[in-house]
Amino acid sequence: MVKIYAPASIGNVSVGFDVLGAAVSPIDGSLLGDCVSVELAEAYSLTTLGRFVNKLPSDPEQNIVYQCWKLFCETVGRTIPVAMTLEKNMPVGSGLGSSACSVVAALVAMNEFAGKPLSEHQLLSLMGELEGRISGSVHYDNVAPCYLGGLQLMLEEQGIISQPVPAFDEWYWVMAYPGIKVSTAEARAILPSHYTKADIVRHGRLLGGFIHACHSRQAKLAVAMMQDIVAEPYRTQLLPGFAQARERSIAAGALACGISGSGPTLFAICDTLTAAEQVKEQLVNHYLQNDEGFVHICRLDTAGARKLG
Numbered sequence: 001m002v003k004i005y006a007p008a009s010i011g012n013v014s015v016g017f018d019v020l021g022a023a024v025s026p027i028d029g030s031l032l033g034d035c036v037s038v039e040l041a042e043a044y045s046l047t048t049l050g051r052f053v054n055k056l057p058s059d060p061e062q063n064i065v066y067q068c069w070k071l072f073c074e075t076v077g078r079t080i081p082v083a084m085t086l087e088k089n090m091p092v093g094s095g096l097g098s099s100a101c102s103v104v105a106a107l108v109a110m111n112e113f114a115g116k117p118l119s120e121h122q123l124l125s126l127m128g129e130l131e132g133r134i135s136g137s138v139h140y141d142n143v144a145p146c147y148l149g150g151l152q153l154m155l156e157e158q159g160i161i162s163q164p165v166p167a168f169d170e171w172y173w174v175m176a177y178p179g180i181k182v183s184t185a186e187a188r189a190i191l192p193s194h195y196t197k198a199d200i201v202r203h204g205r206l207l208g209g210f211i212h213a214c215h216s217r218q219a220k221l222a223v224a225m226m227q228d229i230v231a232e233p234y235r236t237q238l239l240p241g242f243a244q245a246r247e248r249s250i251a252a253g254a255l256a257c258g259i260s261g262s263g264p265t266l267f268a269i270c271d272t273l274t275a276a277e278q279v280k281e282q283l284v285n286h287y288l289q290n291d292e293g294f295v296h297i298c299r300l301d302t303a304g305a306r307k308l309g
């Protein structure tokens, strides 16, 4: 039996729409991610369990894990009969890369089970394709960090999909999921299809500046560059209380704050645990909308998808 855990991720990280992503894990050791296990069986089956199992599609063939199994078998050229189990610990439509967690855990588990017939590059390509089926267009900013860990920049040139960017070890990432759903496909559909030349120039300056600041170890500059002009101005309307929650987070000591993926999860970066705890308190009291919501203080998850059993 192979069991794989795949961690939550922050798509875009404000400044890199579709091209920057970060994997995160709570500092209290809890697992914020999905697990998929695979064992030999006479025929394919999928069992689902976990806190958010009731948010999955009722038709098992609509579950992305089934589609992962099917595409994996097609790619390796043989039908592999397995019993798969998905522990759905991630809320669906949360902005925490929930579908990516299932996709990454399922494909890594299948690859391990089958004796690693696919390379890292082949697996990542499949992950992007499956994520594209769900959100309407291929983007790797959740699957790449979820699979490979850390802060990842999508390159998609010269046979390279993604490469790591050095982040700042002192940063805490406070993740607040309010408990409501935002569909990634819908949050993508409301974005403009054209941007002005001024926006393009500013976006290039911010993203280039952020990556430069990471490589030259200038944390203050990196934080200053974390501005989202591509998605946030248009998506804020989908996130009740986001603008106020951001103001409260900054007032409580956060260095930066933005939408995680397409939301509704918000992330806030702090450079001390004291500040992270103060931000967490503000978000628990003012951003959560129901008892499905939660706030976790996280660190970057540098390991990515990994074997649990």
Ligand SMILES: Nc1ncnc2c1ncn2[C@@H]1O[C@H](COP(=O)(O)OP(=O)(O)O)[C@@H](O)[C@H]1O
Pocket: 055, 056, 057, 062, 063, 064, 065, 086, 091, 092, 093, 094, 095, 096, 097, 098, 099, 100, 102, 134, 135, 182, 183, 184, 185, 261
């Ligand atoms: N294993 C799965 N995990 C999450 N979503 C799934 C899964 N299988 C199918 N889906 C469907 O994929 C869509 C995921 O929605 P999306 O807004 O992209 O979520 P997220 O941003 O959290 O990944 C939902 O319609 C959901 O029903």
Ligand SMILES: N[C@@H](CCOP(=O)(O)O)C(=O)O
Pocket: 009, 011, 012, 017, 018, 019, 094, 095, 096, 097, 098, 139, 141, 142, 184, 187, 188, 231, 260, 261, 262, 263
């Ligand atoms: N770059 C994508 C990221 C979507 O992340 P998700 O966690 O909301 O699926 C986007 O912003 O659309």
